[in-house]
Amino acid sequence: MIRRVGVVGCGLMGSGIAEVVARAGYDVVVRELSAELLERGLGRIDASMRRAVERGKLDEAARDAARARIRGTTALEDLAGVDLVIEAVIERMDEKKAVLGALDRIVAPGVVLASNTSSLSITEMAAATRRPDRVVGLHFFNPVPVMPLVEIVRGLATAEEVVAAMREFAGRLGKTVVVARDTPGFIVNRLLIPYLLDAIRVLELGVASREDIDTAITLGLGHPMGPLTLLDFVGLDTTYYIAEAMFQEFKDSRYAPPPLLKQMVLAGWWGRKSGRGFYEYG
Numbered sequence: 001m002i003r004r005v006g007v008v009g010c011g012l013m014g015s016g017i018a019e020v021v022a023r024a025g026y027d028v029v030v031r032e033l034s035a036e037l038l039e040r041g042l043g044r045i046d047a048s049m050r051r052a053v054e055r056g057k058l059d060e061a062a063r064d065a066a067r068a069r070i071r072g073t074t075a076l077e078d079l080a081g082v083d084l085v086i087e088a089v090i091e092r093m094d095e096k097k098a099v100l101g102a103l104d105r106i107v108a109p110g111v112v113l114a115s116n117t118s119s120l121s122i123t124e125m126a127a128a129t130r131r132p133d134r135v136v137g138l139h140f141f142n143p144v145p146v147m148p149l150v151e152i153v154r155g156l157a158t159a160e161e162v163v164a165a166m167r168e169f170a171g172r173l174g175k176t177v178v179v180a181r182d183t184p185g186f187i188v189n190r191l192l193i194p195y196l197l198d199a200i201r202v203l204e205l206g207v208a209s210r211e212d213i214d215t216a217i218t219l220g221l222g223h224p225m226g227p228l229t230l231l232d233f234v235g236l237d238t239t240y241y242i243a244e245a246m247f248q249e250f251k252d253s254r255y256a257p258p259p260l261l262k263q264m265v266l267a268g269w270w271g272r273k274s275g276r277g278f279y280e281y282g
Contacts (some may be wrong), residue, residue: 005027013116017116022066031079096125136163142234150177197255
């Protein structure tokens with residue numbers, strides 16, 4: 001039975017995952033690389049739950065109880081006693097394999113190691129552990145407390161009982177579950193990434209301004225936000241890593257990151273989180 005959950009990474013995704021898990025009644029140990037990053041991540045959780053209270057989505061007593069269930073640490077070894085680990089580190093295979101390999105030596109043999117990857121191979125990550133049958137994808141969407149979907153990704157060796165346990169766990173978080181096999185991009189990003197990259201190409205070619213591209217999609221197709229606004233929200237760096245991983249797998253030009261995207265990532269224009277992307281933020 002899952003009672004205590006470890007979350008590795010307290011950035012945009014990790015902090016959101018820690019919050020929803022704690023709000024669902026689980027004890028959470030969230031680990032970051034440094035005290036500064038941990039403080040920033042816990043502050044993000046506090047701000048998110050404060051907004052939920054202000055909007056009437058959460059009462060103060062429930063907020064306080066959830067916050068009391070979250071403990072931060074900078075030591076991976078502090079996750080030794082958890083019943084489930086969800087890694088939410090940077091979208092790079094070497095980083096994820098290193099984290100999962102280390103966790104494999106720290107947590108109990110039956111504990112499931114779940115990755116919040118949005119595109120990378122669960123099977124390859126599992127090969128870095130001695131428990132490939134206990135490794136699974138558990139892909140949340142940003143912002144985690146608001147977005148209702150979780151993609152469960154079944155690696156080549158993932159046990160059916162693990163998929164069933166993660167389906168039940170995600171349900172307890174109030175999420176709707178879809179299950180995908182281990183292929184780059186899974187369901188959502190397999191369809192989303194070519195669309196976002198094409199929007200960048202349209203801008204590169206001078207077909208229209210950023211504002212007109214976004215307006216055309218929001219009003220013409222009824223999307224809640226345009227593709228360039230969405231790119232800033234998701235993070236241009238994250239999008240670049242996903243696209244590059246998918247391109248390396250498929251060798252299909254639809255997934256090749258446009259030069260403009262690479263330039264913006266190199267310049268540190270990552271979108272909302274850096275204060276500048278296709279638009280500027282205060």
